[in-house]
Amino acid sequence: DAGVTQSPTHLIKTRGQQVTLRCSPKSGHDTVSWYQQALGQGPQFIFQYYEEEERQRGNFPDRFSGHQFPNYSSELNVNALLLGDSALYLCASSRLAGAGGNTIYFGEGSWLTVV
Amino acid sequence: AQTVTQSQPEMSVQEAETVTLSCTYDTSESDYYLFWYKQPPSRQMILVIRQEAYKQQNATENRFSVNFQKAAKSFSLKISDSQLGDAAMYFCAYRVQETSGSRLTFGEGTQLTVNP
Numbered sequence: 001d002a003g004v005t006q007s008p009t010h011l012i013k014t015r016g017q018q019v020t021l022r023c024s025p026k027s028g029h030d031t032v033s034w035y036q037q038a039l040g041q042g043p044q045f046i047f048q049y050y051e052e053e054e055r056q057r058g059n060f061p062d063r064f065s066g067h068q069f070p071n072y073s074s075e076l077n078v079n080a081l082l083l084g085d086s087a088l089y090l091c092a093s094s095r096l097a098g099a100g101g102n103t104i105y106f107g108e109g110s111w112l113t114v115v
Numbered sequence: 116a117q118t119v120t121q122s123q124p125e126m127s128v129q130e131a132e133t134v135t136l137s138c139t140y141d142t143s144e145s146d147y148y149l150f151w152y153k154q155p156p157s158r159q160m161i162l163v164i165r166q167e168a169y170k171q172q173n174a175t176e177n178r179f180s181v182n183f184q185k186a187a188k189s190f191s192l193k194i195s196d197s198q199l200g201d202a203a204m205y206f207c208a209y210r211v212q213e214t215s216g217s218r219l220t221f222g223e224g225t226q227l228t229v230n231p
Binding site: 031033035041042043044045048050055056058088090092103104105106107108109 | 119152157158159160161162165206210213215216217218219220221222223224
């Protein structure tokens with residue numbers, strides 16, 4: 001049973017460029033969340049997708065957008081990259097948005113470096 | 116807004132000894148969930164233990180246990196018989212159920228070093 005998988009694992013982009021990160025949830029999971037973790041800090045919630053809709057959003061600008069596909073996989077897009085967007089981007093999956101106690105599983109993350 | 120505070124940026128423990136990591140949180144909710152996650156150098160978040168706020172009994176998972184004080188909004192993690200493999204960053208996290216979904220709010224983390 002594959003867990004949460006993310007791609008790519010590492011990437012380097014230039015300021016102003018756009019990036020797409022991908023996530024496949026754990027089998028049986030229908031809810032995907034994205035978190036940004038800057039070096040030395042705790043993860044910060046970006047947004048959550050359920051039934052192909054954005055259900056909740058954290059305090060991130062519109063440059064951050066996402067999508068969920070019918071197979072529950074998800075993409076995170078960041079436009080007009082800034083140096084401050086350099087971070088580890090974590091994808092998390094679970095069953096049923098709103099069920100606060102369901103276990104959340106994390107992927108290994110995508111390291112984004114903006115130069 | 117909910118906040119989670121971990122006041123110990125770094126902790127160290129001798130192998131086989133016990134260590135306690137502190138966490139406090141702020142919320143106006145009465146029903147919520149609390150978690151401790153471990154993040155080793157591989158950076159993957161691994162769930163260590165979870166606590167439902169409506170349960171008075173403290174959660175235990177093998178060598179890991181919590182001291183949940185709801186009135187004080189405190190949620191500490193005790194690691195007994197520490198092992199070298201326990202060395203990692205530990206994050207306390209809070210989650211509340213909402214109709215629109217749910218999110219984890221993390222603390223800033225505590226870096227745990229285990230000395231042989």
